[in-house]
Amino acid sequence: MSNGRIITHLLHRIGRRGASLAFIGLLCLVIAASLEFAPAAQRATPGYATLAAIAPLSVWAVAWCATGALCLVQMFVRSDRIAFAVATALLLLYGLVYLLSTFSGENPRGWVGGAVWLAFGGWIALIATWPEAVSVDRLPSAPPTDTTAVVVADAAGVIQSWNPQAATLFGWSTEEAVGRPLTMLMPQRFRDPHSDGLDRVRSTGHSTLAGRIIPLVGLHRDGSEFPMALTVNAWHSDDGIAYTGVIRAVGGSDVDPE
Structure with missing residues (x-):
């Protein structure tokens, strides 16, 4: 089976929701790595300092890593609402933390990051409402x-x-x-x-x-x-x-x- 057919088969198997969970899961793992392995200069920036004031960055990294793993597992199953709910909640929490840091003065431009995280969380919540697309015109050997x-x-x-x-x-x-x-x-x-x-x-x-x-x-x-x-x-x-x-x-x- 060619690589193209393998990819097509995989996308048909997981659907649009599964493909979205794959993207979200990989992004969560990247965020986890950026928190766990952030250099000292980056940890001193207002955004990272705000997060560290609430919980150690390693704890945030574990939360993102667990969310990413959950998304990558549930992309292959039909019952995927837990993954969408957890990812949405974590993104919205991130956005609220950034917004609150703006109002407290700890991170004057935190509202920018907050708006991005909240928008991303809303996008994932919207994807969670998608039904799986069902093809009715691709039945092998079927009549019109x-x-x-x-x-x-x-x-x-x-x-x-x-x-x-x-x-x-x-x-x-x-x-x-x-x-x-x-x-x-x-x-x-x-x-x-x-x-x-x-x-x-x-x-x-x-x-x-x-x-x-x-x-x-x-x-x-x-x-x-x-x-x-x-x-x-x-x-x-x-x-x-x-x-x-x-x-x-x-x-x-x-x-x-x-």
Whole structure:
């Protein structure tokens, strides 16, 4: 695999939020190093002296290092809100320290650094609200997207969004489908494993099926079954984990329920 494909695969794996956490994590490690290994002349500057008056610079360095490590670890998992919250809190604390040093007279130009740190903290807080981008038009060997059903559900497996192609595939109109459980789209034998899977994702924050093409059996409104291919993505919304399923009917008479 070429370097370009490796990078593309990695970015697809971690998403925009993960890429942002990678940048934040590396920046935190750089800040930690600048505090721990600052020369004596730099330690005597007003900004560093203000920080040292609150806690030793080595303590600040440990805080930044731990935050950076947390960001770099959580960039690979779906449940990344702790990393964003800790990074935002530390940046806002830094900004407030610089602003207060301006008002106390210890660092007359501390308001400049304070404004920068606060703006950076606000930027990270904004990134934390991003949902993961979900691609519905890159399903390998799939027909054009105007024949692909797309279903969005919340953490409890309740349908939140339903496109016209899904209505055609399953026989339920948008008004009838939205607000009802995903289990209505699957035969009875699949419903308990489906519920167990949702419980597992809610407890771990991670889906092992995300991004994979899964052969399944769908249930039409009239009670007939049909083989289908499902690609599911788990992402974070303001209300918690949500799911987007990209579905297409496939040929064949039998699909292994496992």
